[in-house]
Structures are given as structure tokens and as C-alpha cells.
Amino acid sequence: MQQSLKTLMLTAGLLVSPLITASTHVQTEALYQEHCASCHGSDRLGGMGPALLPENLARLKKNQAEQAILTGSAATQMPAFADTLSAESVSALAEFIYQPPAKKPVWGKAEIIASHLLPHPVSTLPDKPAYDADMMNLFLVVEIGDHHVTLLDGDSMAPIHRFASRYALHGGPKYSPDGRFVYFGSRDGWITKYDLYNLKVVAEVRAGINMRNIAVSADGDHLLAANYLPHTLVLFDSNNLDLLEIIPVENDAGESSRVSAVYAAPPRGSFIAALKDIPEAWEITVENNRARVRRMKTDTWLDDFFFDPGYEHLIGAARDGKHGLVIDMDTGKTIANLPLPGMPHLGSGITWDYKGSRVMATPHFRTNAVSIIDMNTWEVIKTLETAGPGFFMRSHENSRYAWVDVFFGPNKDKVHVIDKQTLEIVKTLQPAPGKVAAHVEFDRYGKKLLLSIWDEDGAVIVYNADTLEEEKRIPMNKPSGKYNVWNKINYEEGTSH
Structure with a gap:
């Protein structure tokens, strides 16, 4: 009798082995489509909820994912499924979302343009602050516990406003040169432009499926997004976040790479990109809204960058975790090796x-x-x-x-x-x-x-x-x-x- 009940539950998709095999994958996917797809997307690329792919879940352990499915997630719209799904079903779902999808996800021009939102266009908003504060001494505090941002007065140290952010903001927000606008980047690839004068979101667009960070040009005209998935850099007009160009990140042999990070280099009027899978660093300049890439080849893969104040030298951390390289930004040549263990x-x-x-x-x-x-x-x-x-x-x-x-x-x-x-x-x-x-x-x-x-x-x-x-x-x-x-x-x- 117990075995018969178990069989019925499996057939109904309410009980799935936590180990995803060919025979149970279809049942688990059906379970996902029934309970998860409406928020997280039928393709797991995200929607109202975040993308559920291995690359996007790097900071979340499987046992934490299981707990979130069981009890929900505080201060989000994630409901609790403890009364709906068995422990085995929850385990199977957690295992499922940590597996790469059978079909490689695509996020190109059509998807980026379709994601573009203009809830409060800049042209419709007053160009003076709606509150009294030193606009140059404001702080933005990212609260990752419930995905909110608090605007803090740096003189009185009193909160001015608190607003919801996209899921899992990643990397520091970037400001426009006049300090009026701030740009946020989320791990799920969303870029949000927020007006600090009027306390409103003015534009949003999704640049990728898994994004590392963003950078704003020194003149404030352009924004560049660095993606892990797909392997691209994406250039936008910073005004309304209109798409300008998708830059495939590949070497001369056609091998592609994730982008570890992108930085603005103000004295050079350019962007610098760190590549994860190719031993190169890129300098990107924008002319007539098009990107021009200059490649600097290195002897090893670099995971992180630092720059001297004049952006004449790039200091990169080698992936072996034991040393760093100093690269002359004009010649692209390595001029020093730094002993930096750990x-x-x-x-x-x-x-x-x-x-x-x-x-x-x-x-x-x-x-x-x-x-x-x-x-x-x-x-x-x-x-x-x-x-x-x-x-x-x-x-x-x-x-x-x-x-x-x-x-x-x-x-x-x-x-x-x-x-x-x-x-x-x-x-x-x-x-x-x-x-x-x-x-x-x-x-x-x-x-x-x-x-x-x-x-x-x-x-x-x-x-x-x-x-x-x-x-x-x-x-x-x-x-x-x-x-x-x-x-x-x-x-x-x-x-x-």
C-alpha cells in the first residue's frame, strides 16, 4: 500500500528523488513548471523572481535553496511550499536548479530590447532635488538582507528614503558625473537607473543572464556591462539605457570568455575589462556610439585589477593566487611582477x-x-x-x-x-x-x-x-x-x- 501511494505521488509530480536522473528529470521539470516558472521563468532565466541557473546561484548553498523553497524568503514575494511539497520534492527541485539547462540560454539583441523599461523617463521629471540635503554627501546603503537600498544624509546620518532593488545587486553602484543619477547592476543582469533628485526609477534594461558589474564613462554618456553569461560586454546609451552594441568576448582563435569586471578609466577616456578565461585585458574606447577594442595579452589569467591614480598602470592579480602583474597601459607590456601570496x-x-x-x-x-x-x-x-x-x-x-x-x-x-x-x-x-x-x-x-x-x-x-x-x-x-x-x-x- 505504501509503495502504491509513493508511485501515485511520483506520477502526480509531488514526489521526486533528490538525485536528478534521466528518468526523473521530466517529473522534476514538470514540478518546476507548475510551482516556479510563473516567477522564475519557464526557461529559468528569471522574471519577477531571479534566474535559477548554476551561475546565478553561486552564493547560495543547496541547503539554503531548500530552506527558501520550504519557508519562503523574507521581504520578497517568494512563498513557502512546506505545506505543498514533500521534503523529497523540495530536494529534487534544489538539485534541478543547480544543473545547467539542456539548451544553452540565449540573451541577445532581441531579448535585451524586449526587457527595456522606462517607468519615469528623465525628460518628464523636475531637474531639482525634491528634498533638502547636501547632494554630494549622500550615501546609498545596499541592504542585501531584503533587497532594498537606503538613501542616507551624510551630514545628519539620517535615512531620507528606502526603496526596493532588483534581486542581489552585485558590484558597487555607479553615479553620473553630476551625482544626480545612480546606476545599479544585479547578478541577474538587470541595470537600473535611479534619479536621486526625484527618488524614482527612470529606466531599466536586462543586459545579460549573469552579470558581474557595470561602469559609467567619465563623460557620463555611456554605460558598459560585463557578463558572465553570455560571454559579452554590452554598451548602452546612459540616458535611457538604449542598447548601442553587443561585444562578443573572444580571442583571435574564437575562444570565448566570461568577463570578470569592467572599470572606467577617466584619464584615458576609456573602459578596462578583465577577462576570466582568456589571458588578456581589454581597453574599450567609444567613438560615435561604437566600441573599439584594444587587446593587451598577458602571460597568465588575471582575476582582479587595480590602477594607479593616473591610470598609466594596471595591476592585476594572477589566478594562481600567488603573485600580481604590473602592466604599462600604453604599451600593454608587463613591467613588474609582484609577490602577493594569498x-x-x-x-x-x-x-x-x-x-x-x-x-x-x-x-x-x-x-x-x-x-x-x-x-x-x-x-x-x-x-x-x-x-x-x-x-x-x-x-x-x-x-x-x-x-x-x-x-x-x-x-x-x-x-x-x-x-x-x-x-x-x-x-x-x-x-x-x-x-x-x-x-x-x-x-x-x-x-x-x-x-x-x-x-x-x-x-x-x-x-x-x-x-x-x-x-x-x-x-x-x-x-x-x-x-x-x-x-x-x-x-x-x-x-x-
């Missing part, structure tokens, strides 16, 4: 003046250290031992201190403060024992700074940048990055670009 997070690097020289500093993903490098000689002049591997490092031109978190490992609740003139750790903070403390951002003057407690019951903590004393806690839902308008549009030396 996979440096160069995208979080900062620079400052030290005894008449410009130095850069970077934390490492895999080792308990901060490396400090002389940018004239390209030598590591000091390695600071930290309480664990770090993720983010921040400072400000007007502050004598640099802050670095200990994002990975048992000491993830600690943050180090480094004196930039003695190159020593002068204080270690533990603002919320047991909870991750990470990502500092200074205000425009370098007088105050914000630190995140990465927890659903988290907060943004305001510190005095000189005394290092806590001044205020603002409750937030897993706040990750915080981005000051002035620092970002002026490429402040202590802020990531």
Missing part, C-alpha cells in the same frame, strides 16, 4: 602618499595579511599581519587611518585600523561580537565613516574618523556596501572605483 583583493585596494612616494595597499582573500606596495619601485615595502583574510579596505585623503576588515575566518567580527604614516595597526575594533563587521566608507570630508554589521539584525555604525569613537547605530537588514556620492564621482583615493 589572492589579493585588488579591487578593494587604496593608495596614499607615504614619505614622498605613492603606495598602494590591498587585503588578501586567503592569507592573514595586508600588502603595502611602493608604486614607484613596485616593491612590497611592508606586509602587515592581520587577524584573518580580508575583503574590503578603505580610507580617505583627509584621514590618517586606513580600515580593513577580517571578513573570513573566526575573527570576522573584527576590524583593524592602520596608521598610514607608521604602517602599523593602531586599533582593533569588535563592534558586534559574533557578527561580520565589514566595508567602511567615509563621508565626503573624511570626518566620519560608516561600517556595516552584515546581519539581518544588523546596522550601519557611524564612527568619528579622528577619534575612532562610535557615534551612532542605524538598524538595517544585512547592509553590505555603502557608497558616498562625492567619493565615487571624484575617485577619492581611499574608495574603490
